[in-house]
Amino acid sequence: MLEYSWDWSAAVDGLPLLIEGLAVSFVLALTVMTVSLPVSLIVAGARLSTIAPIRFSAYAYTEMLRTLPLLVLLTWFFFVPGLSFGVNLEPFVIAVVAFVLTTSAFLAEVVRGSIQSIDPGQREAAVAAGMTSWQAARRVVLPQALRRALPLIGAVWISLLKDTSLVSVVAVHDLMFEARVLAVTVYRPIEVLTFAALIYFVVTYPQGRLLEWVFQRVRVSE
Amino acid sequence: MGLSARPGVGVTAARAAPEPVIVATGVRKAFGKVEVLRGVDLTVSRGEVVVLMGPSGSGKSTFLRCVNRLIAPDGGRIVVSGVDMTDNATDLPRARRTIGFVAQHFNLYPHMSVLGNVMEAPRIVLGQSAADARTTAERLLARVGLADKHDARPRELSGGQQQRVAIARALAMGPVVMLLDEPTSALDPELTGEVLDVMQELARDGMTMIVVSHEIHFAARVAHRLVMLTDGQVIEEGTPKEIMREPRDERTRRFLSRLMSWETDLSS
16 A cells, blocks of 8 residues: 655745745736736627627637637747747746637626626617717616626636646746646655645635625625 | 706797697608508697507507617608708717607616716716706706605615606706606506606696607596507597597507506496
8 A cells, every 4th residue: 555654844845936926826817807808898899899890800709719728829829929930928928818818708708798688778778868879888888787797707817816827838937837846846746736726725715705795795786 | 947957948838839849751660571660750849748559569669769769760751859860960869868768667777876867868978067967866856756865776766766767867968858658557556646747747847748658547638649550650640539539540449448448447
């Protein structure tokens, strides 16, 4: 029988390094979300446009990017620009671009769904009162739609924070990357990776609870 | 002073010299293969209250939405206070400022307070200051009997109260005409009275109105003219008395007797 003697000291000693990696993960997720939200609003708006070419472009954007695996996209941006055009992108930039593409496509669908869930009478009332389409969207439809989309946006945020662990394969020094480096240098992969998993949990779980609490509040005040 | 958002407007004009405010001629609209409006002609004079009746599916709501062009008609012409609503060059948002619209399901903005609902369009569309918009809104809410509900959310109000807010919201833009699409048909019976009272007061103040409604007593008491729309055409029009006593068209007779028989059933 395999007798494994656990030793957490290396993992604990490596904590500062892992925290540094966590900070990178966090900044990455935050950057991706900050860029993806406005992009997704524009794409969702385009998908609901009355102008066919605009609508179709947005459809192509969301459908293509939602069907491409993120890992494929990441490695593609890692190798292809450098090898075929001689453009070497910073790993962090590659990660942001790949994540923004998929996240914004997904969020665009979330936003479009919630816009379409708002009673058409709302827009009608606003337009009948003399508002332009844009004013009706900004003042009446979007505030309601985004409130409805909020729980899903929160879920996207949580899974984004965890999914950033993928970027370790393109040499972004995130939590997962640091954990893998630490694991092989101290030769304690089980302890270090378990420790990293624990950090992900400790960071994301309270956020999930916090978001849920916020959504309850928002729903009540609607 | 009356319900109008513009002090002094409309109190007198009712019948003096008929000045057409809404002129609709040959209005046509089809949804796919279904012809909903098949050449509707209707002229409404300043201060006139027209009640539009007809079986469901007869095109009443569609016609009303053509007047402020929430729906674009396929043919015909609609002119509202001199502005051609069927001309594609018309600045529709601007034209709609003077056409108040109240829908069956109120459609209050649920994310705003009652006061916010009434202030919204004057602020956003007309660029009124918060103070001005608030003064008007408070006055109108008082007129519809909801002075104590400023800070309530729409969902906290009864249907009748919500519809009265919707009327105040439309009046806040200082409209020249009001279009009301079955304003009481989503309400519980005991709540229709409070909305009809507000509408009657509005009529008394000289507001030009087209009301799609099956409230026969309201029509008898308030309407200057009753217009029967059936299968996308005006089949009969006249004073409520004329039409209710002696409907000329068989379809009108059948429609009214059905409405009346229900009414008598209830009162007996």
